[in-house]
Amino acid sequence: MSDTHAETVSYVRETMLPQQEPPASTVGPLGWAKTNLFSGWFNTVLSVLSGLFILWLAYRLLPWIISPTWQATSLNECREIIGALNKPHGGACWGVISERWKQLMFGFYPPEHYWRPVLSLILLLVALGPLLFRHLVPAKVIYFSMLYPFIAAWLLWGGTIWNPIVAILGFVIIGLSLKFLTSVLNPALALIIGVVLAVIWWVALAGTVAGGLSAVLPIGIEAIASRQFGGFMLSITIGVTAILCSLPIGILLALGRQSDLLLVKAMCVGFIEFIRGVPLITLLFVASVLLNIFLPPGTNFDIILRVIIMVTLFASAYMAEVVRGGLAALPKGQYEGADSLGLDYWQSQRLIIMPQALKISIPGIVSTFIGVFKDTTLVSIISMFDPIGLSNAIRADTAWNGVYWELFIFIGLVFFIFCFSMSRYSMYLERRLQTGHR
Amino acid sequence: MSELAMDTPIDRSAMKVSDEVAIEIRNMNKWYGQFHVLRDINLTVNRGERIVIAGPSGSGKSTLIRCINRLEEHQAGQIIVDGTELTSDLKNIDKIRSEVGMCFQHFNLFPHLTILENCTLAPIWVRKVPRKEAEETAMHFLEKVKIPDQALKYPGQLSGGQQQRVAIARSLCMKPRIMLFDEPTSALDPEMIKEVLDTMIELAQEGMTMLCVTHEMGFARQVANRVIFMDQGQIVEQNEPEEFFNNPRSERTKLFLSQILGH
Numbered sequence: 271m272s273d274t275h276a277e278t279v280s281y282v283r284e285t286m287l288p289q290q291e292p293p294a295s296t297v298g299p300l301g302w303a304k305t306n307l308f309s310g311w312f313n314t315v316l317s318v319l320s321g322l323f324i325l326w327l328a329y330r331l332l333p334w335i336i337s338p339t340w341q342a343t344s345l346n347e348c349r350e351i352i353g354a355l356n357k358p359h360g361g362a363c364w365g366v367i368s369e370r371w372k373q374l375m376f377g378f379y380p381p382e383h384y385w386r387p388v389l390s391l392i393l394l395l396v397a398l399g400p401l402l403f404r405h406l407v408p409a410k411v412i413y414f415s416m417l418y419p420f421i422a423a424w425l426l427w428g429g430t431i432w433n434p435i436v437a438i439l440g441f442v443i444i445g446l447s448l449k450f451l452t453s454v455l456n457p458a459l460a461l462i463i464g465v466v467l468a469v470i471w472w473v474a475l476a477g478t479v480a481g482g483l484s485a486v487l488p489i490g491i492e493a494i495a496s497r498q499f500g501g502f503m504l505s506i507t508i509g510v511t512a513i514l515c516s517l518p519i520g521i522l523l524a525l526g527r528q529s530d531l532l533l534v535k536a537m538c539v540g541f542i543e544f545i546r547g548v549p550l551i552t553l554l555f556v557a558s559v560l561l562n563i564f565l566p567p568g569t570n571f572d573i574i575l576r577v578i579i580m581v582t583l584f585a586s587a588y589m590a591e592v593v594r595g596g597l598a599a600l601p602k603g604q605y606e607g608a609d610s611l612g613l614d615y616w617q618s619q620r621l622i623i624m625p626q627a628l629k630i631s632i633p634g635i636v637s638t639f640i641g642v643f644k645d646t647t648l649v650s651i652i653s654m655f656d657p658i659g660l661s662n663a664i665r666a667d668t669a670w671n672g673v674y675w676e677l678f679i680f681i682g683l684v685f686f687i688f689c690f691s692m693s694r695y696s697m698y699l700e701r702r703l704q705t706g707h708r
Numbered sequence: 709m710s711e712l713a714m715d716t717p718i719d720r721s722a723m724k725v726s727d728e729v730a731i732e733i734r735n736m737n738k739w740y741g742q743f744h745v746l747r748d749i750n751l752t753v754n755r756g757e758r759i760v761i762a763g764p765s766g767s768g769k770s771t772l773i774r775c776i777n778r779l780e781e782h783q784a785g786q787i788i789v790d791g792t793e794l795t796s797d798l799k800n801i802d803k804i805r806s807e808v809g810m811c812f813q814h815f816n817l818f819p820h821l822t823i824l825e826n827c828t829l830a831p832i833w834v835r836k837v838p839r840k841e842a843e844e845t846a847m848h849f850l851e852k853v854k855i856p857d858q859a860l861k862y863p864g865q866l867s868g869g870q871q872q873r874v875a876i877a878r879s880l881c882m883k884p885r886i887m888l889f890d891e892p893t894s895a896l897d898p899e900m901i902k903e904v905l906d907t908m909i910e911l912a913q914e915g916m917t918m919l920c921v922t923h924e925m926g927f928a929r930q931v932a933n934r935v936i937f938m939d940q941g942q943i944v945e946q947n948e949p950e951e952f953f954n955n956p957r958s959e960r961t962k963l964f965l966s967q968i969l970g971h
């Protein structure tokens with residue numbers, strides 16, 4: 271009727287009726303429940319059954335969780351408190367958390383220096399800003415992000431300020447040789463020369479220079495040894511570093527795997543398949559035990575650094591396959607479109623291919639991130655004190671001998687907060703990168 | 709396959725063919741593995757020519773024009789574009805690609821970039837044009853293909869015909885001297901074909917050197933100065949459009965024309 275005209279047809283309505291409210295049964299909480307929980311008898315039965323199950327769980331768990339044992343200083347004290355309450359199923363012993371939560375967070379890090387890991391974590395959030403929320407954070411913050419690894423390492427391990435500075439100088443050497451040599455040499459060669467110079471600097475000179483400078487100008491904070499690291503601080507240090515390094519390495523591996531250069535391709539495939547074929551625990555044992563055999567005696571190759579390298583390599587291999595999946599999902603036309611405009615290989619990878627391939631792979635990438643972060647608990651096997659390792663250490667104390675659930679619930683909760691945030695972020699990112707159909 | 713119904717007569721006065729050679733292909737051969745796709749191709753294209761390449765499916769039309777900007781590599785013979793020979797030298801390839809525009813059957817726009825970004829990307833990164841200037845050029849060409857108001861949308865939000873016109877504008881932003889079209893209208897609904905063909909006609913009237921693989925025989929009649937017929941990897945016949953359609957010489961051409969024109 272919409273195409274009839276009022277002048278020619280007398281019965282056409284000229285004024286619109288006011289809009290009516292939709293029936294209450296389709297909107298509001300009731301409408302929501304009707305469409306989502308009680309549509310059809312089968313769904314109704316399922317909803318009721320799940321509701322009952324949740325109620326039953328809460329009925330059994332809540333009395334155990336709500337247990338006034340925060341002040342207790344040992345398991346026995348907990349038992350006395352709970353015994354006095356005469357609870358049928360017992361109660362949780364939260365005293366262990368209130369007494370030891372700092373240890374679960376920081377391991378054996380000296381308490382008067384707790385501000386250092388805390389500050390590094392806060393700065394980490396700032397440094398991640400331009401990477402995670404590109405349109406909300408000023409672009410200049412990226413310079414801080416580039417300095418962040420050095421700042422964080424210095425804050426965590428301490429020592430003289432000259433250490434991070436000479437480390438940065440190595441990268442400055444790479445930058446300078448790229449800048450000045452590319453005009454006379456081809457970029458790849460300039461990069462190689464820069465890296466060689468930087469490595470010479472780091473290995474042969476940096477230590478002496480830093481030592482000399484700190485003798486002249488001793489600025490620094492107290493050094494803290496790696497074996498004092500522990501708890502979530504250790505997990506986050508290993509996890510975040512491995513996550514941040516594995517993505518770029520994984521991208522390069524995925525590209526290498528697609529390369530026309532046979533040698534590059536073979537090396538990438540070999541690496542990926544080898545690492546994926548070996549359990550992470552094996553790699554960690556290699557890091558903790560075997561590497562020492564190969565390294566010249568007396569070299570002090572930090573254990574945390576060794577573990578980080580292994581976890582990074584492990585994560586990179588998985589990342590490479592996830593990224594390869596994204597690359598495979600891109601239509602060939604995208605490469606041809608980029609080629610036909612005269613973009614070179616790296617330009618088309620950076621501007622056309624990777625933004626799309628990574629977007630497709632966001633769910634897989636974030637799953638890998640979450641997996642890596644949780645896998646950091648495996649370091650307890652090589653006797654490092656991650657939260658799980660610490661929970662064993664805490665139980666070794668006679669006061670808390672026998673406490674399991676409370677510790678694991680707490681550790682699980684903290685892990686859940688981190689992993690859940692990552693997964694929410696990935697959903698946010700997917701929504702934000704949505705650009706119409708296809 | 710539709711005959712192009714033109715409402716405005718085409719002004720052929722500006723479509724001048726100069727003596728200057730734009731593309732020279734000599735004894736070019738190409739294989740896919742064992743399969744001999746292109747056999748002894750010899751073709752000289754002068755500046756300002758509008759060439760339509762026709763032929764049955766699988767005859768190697770796409771492969772031929774994709775060799776011209778090295779989306780495919782040829783194994784024997786020579787291809788010289790604007791005086792530069794296509795070899796495996798990457799510098800030459802990128803140079804030629806930035807001088808030769810290409811439009812694809814499936815547009816190949818970049819879905820993660822806006823229309824404007826699609827058009828400014830290559831000028832900014834390849835030609836190193838300042839962003840502001842690149843945006844002005846892009847808007848100029850988007851106006852020319854009559855979709856300036858879509859500049860901030862994403863390709864996924866446009867119709868097929870609009871997307872193809874954006875793809876043409878994107879190529880034009882590089883100020884190419886030669887344009888290649890590979891069946892630019894075959895993925896489009898009939899009502900959108902005309903808007904794309906109109907854009908191409910306009911381009912031809914400005915004197916652009918064009919090579920089009922197309923089944924639009926009306927377009928070939930009115931715009932092309934030469935029609936090339938390919939079959940089984942060979943150039944079987946080439947002629948002016950009138951001669952080509954009215955007096956095809958080879959049997960294969962006759963058969964093809966009778967099929968495609970439907971009588």
Ligand SMILES: Nc1ncnc2c1ncn2[C@@H]1O[C@H](COP(=O)(O)OP(=O)(O)OP(=O)(O)O)[C@@H](O)[C@H]1O
Nearest residue numbers: 740741743745763764765766767768769770771772
């Ligand atoms: N990448 C490839 N590998 C192997 N064979 C190919 C490849 N691309 C095309 N071919 C073959 O080469 C021949 C020519 O293909 P081409 O795409 O050039 O044909 P066309 O004339 O463009 O056909 P159409 O009109 O269907 O587009 C076909 O037989 C095709 O099967």
Ligand SMILES: [Mg+2]
Nearest residue numbers: 769770771891
């Ligand atoms: Mg084709």
